[in-house]
């Protein structure tokens with residue numbers, strides 16, 4: 001039985017409805033686009049501002065900027081590989097000369113062949129010139145190959161230089177600026193500048209090559225007959241117009257198609273995605289999305305047909321116009337020939353020259369077009385690089401030779417860029433060497449933010465963070481970082497080998513096997529490593545040959561091993577055990593705490609309040625403010641409902657729930673009776689919909705049939 005596909009039917013209807021409609025009209029939004037993406041999927045990335053830039057700028061304006069652009073690109077090429085640049089330039093010049101010589105030799109051949117006399121003599125006469133033609137074409141081919149080889153190597157070198165020039169500054173940008181939308185937009189644009197650098201070289205070389213070819217042709221035409229030069233211009237003008245128009249049309253079509261490509265690509269990725277696979281199956285989302293995909297694909301092919309018709313129409317018009325001009329041109333040529341203003345041989349050479357000249361021109365215009373757009377991306381790269389330089393962590397400052405004996409916060413306030421609320425509000429505290437510090441509080445209370453300020457990742461908006469009495473701002477931040485090891489909440493799961501994943505915290509020791517093994521032993525990660533097919537050298541990224549994925553808890557052990565491997569004076573662990581089983585968690589906390597006895601300062605951010613019992617100081621945060629601090633006993637002994645005590649009791653009661661429900665109430669209990677469903681860590685979670693079981697065992701949901 002033929003299945004009904006609503007999206008396909010809609011696409012069919014659209015196709016039918018469009019018959020007779022203006023093919024130039026923009027395509028209407030397909031319902032799937034509206035339904036799934038809320039309309040066209042336009043990227044908000046910075047670089048998209050340049051999409052179609054050449055369409056918005058007049059060709060003359062572009063033309064005026066060409067000398068400057070070519071100059072910039074040449075400078076870039078010179079920095080990347082001066083020898084290759086010179087080779088390319090010489091090869092291009094040589095090619096032009098060979099082309100001109102070849103045309104002139106062709107003229108000589110034709111003159112000999114069209115002369116009076118026996119055929120054998122004429123051919124013999126033409127022979128030296130024929131050899132010249134062959135030599136010129138062999139030379140041009142050799143030089144083309146030389147130029148090709150040199151420019152092929154030049155492009156990637158330029159791209160590498162451009163990428164490095166930006167990235168080396170980006171990796172030093174202050175964290176706070178990494179969060180800023182304007183800087184991110186600049187970075188996105190800059191990213192495209194890296195490939196643009198290579199294309200700039202390609203298009204500049206294309207322009208030079210085409211310009212040289214044109215120059216050679218013009219020279220030959222001037223030699224054949226001065227009147228031929230205006231003829232070339234006569235052919236050039238309509239061809240140039242046609243080429244610009246065709247280039248713009250093609251570009252426009254790519255833009256329209258791009259939107260579909262993005263959406264279809266997003267859908268295609270989801271349909272084969274491993275992460276989405278469970279919901280695609282259980283929720284029946286697979287057939288639904290497939291149907292949307294099909295509808296959008298049908299629309300995409302509609303669009304391609306529309307564009308193909310449009311292309312054909314434009315091409316026909318342009319060809320008619322160029323045919324007309326060519327007819328006039330060749331008419332003029334015929335007139336010159338028939339009225340004895342030019343020998344027949346020169347006429348034939350002129351035809352050859354005109355053909356090769358117009359082809360060169362087409363290449364010239366297309367390359368100019370692309371060069372202009374790529375130059376915009378390149379400008380973005382330069383801007384991003386300068387912005388990154390401006391926002392960099394200072395490389396200067398007082399040295400920090402030892403881990404700090406004390407880190408002190410004095411009325412520290414911090415606000416994230418773009419937020420209207422402080423994440424930390426006048427926080428004052430101090431952390432001493434060898435202490436275990438716990439930061440606790442509800443979600444969003446500022447624990448992670450505080451730990452990042454402590455590590456020197458952010459600087460306070462007001463107040464000071466001082467390491468041994470010196471404001472962080474005055475310290476060499478690289479030195480500060482060298483004393484910090486971090487297990488962030490959202491730690492990086494590097495798509496590298498297990499070895500690189502651990503040793504990345506101290507890359508200079510990546511081959512130190514004893515140190516790696518010690519780190520694995522510390523984090524209880526040996527079992528994880530034993531199970532990996534290539535041990536330390538197993539790629540921890542699924543989707544590549546030999547790559548494996550690790551469980552959440554296994555990844556956390558790797559992250560702990562990484563922090564241990566770093567061997568720094570200050571260890572900050574933000575929810576280091578959230579994915580571990582209970583036994584592993586207890587073990588991990590014991591080990592982390594044990595490091596304090598080795599003179600390390602430990603900062604623990606956690607919701608597991610039982611695990612902070614042995615902390616030297618617990619700092620309790622609430623909405624960015626430090627509301628309580630002290631050791632566990634002090635905080636539990638507070639008069640009245642202290643924040644920590646309330647959170648602790650709430651969590652403790654959760655574990656004291658009657659496991660078999662003999663008290664007749666399902667779910668956890670608090671001090672005042674049953675706790676709301678989903679209450680965790682003292683923070684109410686999303687309310688869960690209760691489903692009482694029906695006598696027949698089916699859930700009593702109100703599905704209504």
Ligand SMILES: Nc1ncnc2c1ncn2[C@@H]1O[C@H](COP(=O)(O)OP(=O)(O)OP(=O)(O)O)[C@@H](O)[C@H]1O
Pocket residue numbers: 179416417419423441442443444445446447448449450489
């Ligand atoms: N990168 C960021 N940009 C903007 N706001 C942020 C950023 N990170 C955190 N915030 C905001 O700062 C406040 C404190 O967040 P923080 O992550 O420090 O809380 P937390 O106590 O660690 O929370 P959790 O227990 O959920 O990890 C929150 O209001 C949060 O929304």
